[in-house]
Amino acid sequence: MAKTKSSLQPLAIGIDIGGTGTKFGIVDRNGNLLFSSEISSRNHSEIEGFINELFEALLPMIEDAGGSGRIRGIGVGAPNGNYYSGTIEYAPNLIWKGIIPLAKLIENKFQLPTTLTNDANAAAIGEMMYGAAKGMKDFIMITLGTGVGSGIVANGKLVYGHDGFAGELGHTIIIPNGRLHEGTGKRGPLEVYASATGVKLNAIEVLNNNNEPSLLRNVPLEELDSKKVYEAAIHGDKLAREVFDYTGTILGIALANFVMFSSPEAVILFGGLTKAGELILKPTREHMEANLIQVFQNKIKILVSHLRESDAAILGASALVWEMKS
C-alpha cells in the first residue's frame, strides 16, 4: 500500500542545549514530538566530542523517522545563542568558553541546514506555533527559571535587534541601585528578584525584616526555594505570601514597562515560578495594571504556558526550522 500523505510530511529536529542536559527530538509540523531523548551537556570539554555524541544519539531516530531526506533541518536553542552569526558567545552556564560556531559545526556533522537562537527565543517560537501564543503577532515570552529569559515577537516576527542579542529583559534595571546581580555586577535587574535565585533572596529578605513566625524559618537555607515558599503559602503562612507579593510587585512593574514598549496582546510566562499559580500571578497582574497608563489597562493578558516543560524546549527549537528562509 502507498504511504499516506501525512507520513511523508517533512520533519524537523529540535535541540535544546541547557547548562546541565541537552534535550533533542524529531517533531512534525503539527508539533507532535515523534522521538526524543537527552544527553549530558557536561561530558565533553571539547565541543566536537559533544556534537559527535549528539549525532550518534540522533542517527537511529532519524533512521526510524524515515531517513535524513525527510528532515527539513535542525533548530537549536542555547543560552547566548545568536541567530545572525549561529554562534554561542561567552555563555556563562556552558562548559565551552568563548565564541563557538555551533550552527556551522552541527550543520557540517549532520549535513542538514541548521538555525540557532537563544533558548528563550526558541521558547517564544514554540509558544507561537503550538502553545499559548498561537495566532498572536505581538507577544512577549518570559521564562522564569534559574535566570529570567525573554523572547519578543512583534509584527509576527522575533525581535533579534541589529546584532541578534535583543530580548535580555531579565537584565533590565527595575530598582536602580537595588540588589547586586553577582553574574553581571549590575544593581537592580529583574533577574535578581523574579528568578529561582531571586525568590530565595526575596524570602531571606522578608524573613530578616520581620520578627513574625513562619514555616519558612524551619527550612534550611540551602533548601529554601520557590517550591518551599509555595508550600508554606498554601498552608496560610503570612510571610510566605509576602514573598510572592514582593516578587509579584517587582515582576508587575517590569511587565508594565515591557507592555509600554511593544504593546503585546499577551505576556506568556513559563518556568518553575509559575507553578505558584495565583499566589504569584495575582500580585503580578495588580502591579502591572497599577503601573500602566490608561490606554493599556485591562487589555493585556498574562498567560501561563501550557506546554509540557520537558517538551517545550525541543518543540520551540524545532519550530525554528519552519521559519527558515529555505
Added chain:
Amino acid sequence: MAKTKSSLQPLAIGIDIGGTGTKFGIVDRNGNLLFSSEISSRNHSEIEGFINELFEALLPMIEDAGGSGRIRGIGVGAPNGNYYSGTIEYAPNLIWKGIIPLAKLIENKFQLPTTLTNDANAAAIGEMMYGAAKGMKDFIMITLGTGVGSGIVANGKLVYGHDGFAGELGHTIIIPNGRLHEGTGKRGPLEVYASATGVKLNAIEVLNNNNEPSLLRNVPLEELDSKKVYEAAIHGDKLAREVFDYTGTILGIALANFVMFSSPEAVILFGGLTKAGELILKPTREHMEANLIQVFQNKIKILVSHLRESDAAILGASALVWEMKS
C-alpha cells in the same frame, strides 16, 4: 517642451498636529519640502471646522504642486494617533476630546488616502527615510520635548503592538515610587525626569538639596527651563551641571533598558533637551553603558537628529505615505 520625469514624481502631504499649532506641507520622495505652512490647532472646538481650515490652506499648495493627481496620499502625525484605527484617542493636549476618527475625516474631505500615527512614530519614520537613522533596520527614536515620546523600529518596521499603541517609553517606570506624574497619576516614569518639565523639576530639586551658590538662583521659577540651565552650565555653574548629570543618569538607565529590549543599532534623540549637547549626552552615555550587560556595551550609538525641528515633523508625517500598502 515635455515635463521632465522628476517633475511628475508622486508627492505626499505631511501634516503634524501639535497641541498649539498644526504644520503641513508637500514633500517629494527625496524629502524635499516643496511647500509648507502652519495653522493654529486651537481655532475650532469642532474637528470639522479645523479640517475645513486645513483644506482651504492646503488647496492652493496642491494646485501649485500640479493638482491632487500627483499627490499619492496624506500622512498625519498627532498625539495619541492610532495607526490601526486612524483615530486620535483621549489626547490630553488637543482640544478635541474622546475618540476622533481623524484619518477618515481627512480622507473624506481631501479624497486622498490618509494614514495616521502618533507624532513620535512619524518622527521615527522621518529619521529612517531622511535623517540620522537612514539605512537602519533597528533603532529607537526618543523625542525629548514637553513630554517624552518614542518610536521603535525593529526588523525595518515600526513596532505598533497589537493595538497600535506601542512605544510609550516616556511612561516606563524608571524610579519605582519616584516623582509623581501629574497627568497620569503614576510615580517615577521617565517623562517626569527627562522632559522639559522634568528638567525644571530636576533643577528645583538640585537647588533645594544644596546650599551652594548658583546662577540659577537668580532665575524666576516661571522662567527656569533647560535653556536657562544650559546657559548657566556653560558659564561653569556647578549646580547647573549637576542638573544635567542627574537628568542624564535617569535617561541613561532608561536607554539601557530600551537597548536590552530591542538591541537597536542606535538611539536617536530629538527635541529641545538635545540642544545642551555633551552636557546631557555625556552623562546619558555613561549611565547607559554602566547599566548594559557586556554583550551590548560600546556598540549602541546615541545620535542627535540633524533634521530641522520645524521640518522634521512634516517630513516624518509625509513619509507615512510611502509606507502605505497600496
